[in-house]
Amino acid sequence: MPPIIEKYWKEFIIAILVITIIILGALLFNRKEKIVEESSSNEISYLENSEEQKEEVKTKMKVDIKGAIAKPGVYELDSNSVVNDVIKLAGGLKKGADTSNINLSKELENEMVIKVFTASELKKQTKAKEIAPNDICQENTIIIDKCNDSSIIKDVNTPNSNDVTQNTETKDNNKEENNLPKLISINTATVEELTSLSGIGESKALNIVKYREEHGLFKATEEIMNVSGIGEAAYQKIKENITI
Numbered sequence: 001m002p003p004i005i006e007k008y009w010k011e012f013i014i015a016i017l018v019i020t021i022i023i024l025g026a027l028l029f030n031r032k033e034k035i036v037e038e039s040s041s042n043e044i045s046y047l048e049n050s051e052e053q054k055e056e057v058k059t060k061m062k063v064d065i066k067g068a069i070a071k072p073g074v075y076e077l078d079s080n081s082v083v084n085d086v087i088k089l090a091g092g093l094k095k096g097a098d099t100s101n102i103n104l105s106k107e108l109e110n111e112m113v114i115k116v117f118t119a120s121e122l123k124k125q126t127k128a129k130e131i132a133p134n135d136i137c138q139e140n141t142i143i144i145d146k147c148n149d150s151s152i153i154k155d156v157n158t159p160n161s162n163d164v165t166q167n168t169e170t171k172d173n174n175k176e177e178n179n180l181p182k183l184i185s186i187n188t189a190t191v192e193e194l195t196s197l198s199g200i201g202e203s204k205a206l207n208i209v210k211y212r213e214e215h216g217l218f219k220a221t222e223e224i225m226n227v228s229g230i231g232e233a234a235y236q237k238i239k240e241n242i243t244i
Contacts, residue, residue, distance in 0.1 A: 059078060060076055060077070061076070061078075061081075061108060061109070061110040062074055062075070062077075062110060063077060063086050063110075063112045063114065064111075064112070064113045064114070065090050065115075065116070066113070066115050066116075067097075067114075067115040067117055068093060068096060068118045069087065069090045069091065069092075069116055070090060070091030070092050070093070070094060071090045071091040072090065073090065077108060082106060083102060083103065083104050083108065083114060084104040084217070086114065087104070087116070093116065094118075096119055097116050097118055097119075099116060100122070100189060100190055100193060101188075102114070102116065103185075104188060105217045105244075119190075183242065183243040184241060184242050186221065186243070186244060187217045187218050189208075192205075197237075197241055198241070200230075200234075204227070204229045208227050208230075211227045211228075217244070218244050221242050221243065222235070224238075
């Protein structure tokens with residue numbers, strides 16, 4: 001052993017131990033940093049995925065459609081969907097279905113119930129005047145929205161004096177409403193309803209129905225002038241009697 005090592009051997013051993021400890025400490029520190037970085041990265045990814053899933057849940061809704069529909073049932077749609085979208089998703093209308101009482105452009109709401117009647121069912125509903133639609137919330141009334149207030153449900157078989165008064169007032173209101181001119185919705189009216197307009201025959205009525213099937217719902221009554229056979233003069237005759 002060289003004299004210098006023999007003289008300072010203790011110092012050499014201590015120096016080697018210190019260097020070893022420093023190297024091991026540096027390795028452990030780097031390892032800890034990598035573990036922390038990986039953990040943070042995984043946590044961020046998890047949070048991002050959770051937020052995306054929450055956002056996806058918020059943008060979806062479920063709607064129950066029944067009645068004169070090819071495939072009745074519960075369907076999941078985007079939050080910006082309208083009534084016409086769920087009808088298409090359910091396979092379309094059955095033969096004899098009548099949507100004249102439904103606003104096809106109405107935006108859907110979560111848990112909404114839509115019932116599509118046939119023309120004969122709708123006719124019976126129109127004739128049934130014994131119960132005012134606003135006095136009772138039940139499935140067989142012409143309603144496409146969910147019932148918002150269960151407290152207005154009443155027993156039809158046991159009317160009280162308040163019901164009699166309300167029904168009398170309703171009949172009086174109906175008489176006043178019957179004296180007002182009926183507006184025809186060019187987005188939902190049937191061919192028969194459209195032909196009730198001045199100057200609109202069966203061929204023009206069919207053209208109106210064909211136009212909205214090919215181009216979508218009318219956004220303004222003036223758009224009806226884009227239909228074949230209907231010009232400015234024809235529009236002026238019917239503009240006071242139509243709506244979208």
